[in-house]
Amino acid sequence: MSINYYDLSLDPSIFEKLNEYLHTVPLTDFSIRLKTEERFKNYFNCKKAILVNSGTTALYLSMLAIKQLLNKDITDNDISIIGPAYGHPAWIQAARLAGYKLQFCDVKENTLSMNPDMLINSINDTTKVVLFINKAGYIGEDLFKVKDICNKHNLFLIEDSCNALGHRYNDIYAGTIGDFGTFSFSNPKTITCGEGGLVISNRDDVNGILDDLQYEGGWYNYHRNKDKTFINMGGNFNLCPQNCFIVNEQIGLIEDYLHKQLDIYNKYVSKSISLINFGNNYKYCPSINITINKNANKMHDLYNKMNIRTLYKHYKNMSKFFTSNRYPVADRLEEEVLMLPKSFNLTDKDINAIASIYKTYNKG
Numbered sequence: 282m283s284i285n286y287y288d289l290s291l292d293p294s295i296f297e298k299l300n301e302y303l304h305t306v307p308l309t310d311f312s313i314r315l316k317t318e319e320r321f322k323n324y325f326n327c328k329k330a331i332l333v334n335s336g337t338t339a340l341y342l343s344m345l346a347i348k349q350l351l352n353k354d355i356t357d358n359d360i361s362i363i364g365p366a367y368g369h370p371a372w373i374q375a376a377r378l379a380g381y382k383l384q385f386c387d388v389k390e391n392t393l394s395m396n397p398d399m400l401i402n403s404i405n406d407t408t409k410v411v412l413f414i415n416k417a418g419y420i421g422e423d424l425f426k427v428k429d430i431c432n433k434h435n436l437f438l439i440e441d442s443c444n445a446l447g448h449r450y451n452d453i454y455a456g457t458i459g460d461f462g463t464f465s466f467s468n469p470k471t472i473t474c475g476e477g478g479l480v481i482s483n484r485d486d487v488n489g490i491l492d493d494l495q496y497e498g499g500w501y502n503y504h505r506n507k508d509k510t511f512i513n514m515g516g517n518f519n520l521c522p523q524n525c526f527i528v529n530e531q532i533g534l535i536e537d538y539l540h541k542q543l544d545i546y547n548k549y550v551s552k553s554i555s556l557i558n559f560g561n562n563y564k565y566c567p568s569i570n571i572t573i574n575k576n577a578n579k580m581h582d583l584y585n586k587m588n589i590r591t592l593y594k595h596y597k598n599m600s601k602f603f604t605s606n607r608y609p610v611a612d613r614l615e616e617e618v619l620m621l622p623k624s625f626n627l628t629d630k631d632i633n634a635i636a637s638i639y640k641t642y643n644k645g
């Protein structure tokens with residue numbers, strides 16, 4: 282028996298449609314990106330959506346856009362961003378590239394996300410941005426508390442919703458609460474195209490800024506709008522047309538993917554496996570299958586001996602590399618979080634095999 286952590290395949294009908302698309306349009310077809318961006322605007326009911334080549338790029342461009350809104354040059358390095366000590370390192374990489382000073386905040390065990398009470402203590406005069414990761418798909422009251430703190434202290438909020446596409450709380454979608462929401466289409470995410478990302482925003486003042494950052498500082502518009510006398514800051518961060526096509530084909534499947542994720546989650550729980558869940562709202566933000574256990578390292582070794590692929594220490598307390606301050610919950614989660622297989626094609630037999638190893642370390 283061999284059980285993968287996740288399933289890499291897409292529905293074959295998507296490949297058939299992609300094949301047809303490749304034979305009917307030029308490789309440089311720009312219209313598919315514009316069409317897909319428009320669909321995301323409608324999906325989120327937001328003012329702006331740009332498709333870029335990764336979730337990390339989505340974070341980077343959001344941070345650069347904020348610098349422009351603050352009238353800062355990319356080379357100014359006098360402002361800070363606060364993000365969670367535990368989680369994915371992408372925000373740290375993006376913030377360093379964008380020339381921000383880093384500040385960290387501890388997380389909570391029941392959300393795996395930023396602790397709003399700790400956030401208040403971390404803010405100082407240089408802080409201009411808060412980065413909230415909807416860790417493992419979390420969306421709930423803590424995010425709204427963070428939003429209130431940002432409003433009160435006049436801080437920008439970026440929501441890294443890479444794990445939370447389609448997740449919602451009282452019908453409010455992850456990614457739409459902050460000034461910017463970012464998503465990834467790498468693996469394993471709700472929608473995947475291999476590599477890809479999305480920035481969304483509900484602000485009125487980011488329209489040209491995000492377009493320019495996404496594509497050559499407005500070079501394209503420069504030709505159309507002869508009144509422009511200079512080119513703004515930007516690069517070529519576009520999601521390629523073929524990946525836009527694959528993403529576009531999956532927007533209508535998001536709900537179906539979330540239901541499948543919830544089914545797997547429920548199967549684990551029916552076998553008395555204790556997984557993190559985000560309270561009453563868990564149906565609308567099914568977590569990826571995370572269990573927290575003091576013996577997570579031993580469980581991981583045993584699973585792997587049995588050819589069952591789990592992820593251990595996949596997420597780290599990244600603050601260690603940048604500050605001597607300690608974040609105890611982040612430190613503990615790094616040791617104790619174990620991510621169980623999440624393929625949609627897990628069978629009952631697979632789940633039973635996973636549950637029997639789980640019981641070895643969770644007696645009584």
Ligand SMILES: Cc1ncc(COP(=O)(O)O)c(C=O)c1O
Pocket residue numbers: 334335336337338369371372414441442443444464465466467468476477478
């Ligand atoms: C929470 C989070 N943020 C950012 C990223 C980075 O996305 P990408 O790999 O598309 O750059 C990931 C990817 O796994 C993620 O899980």
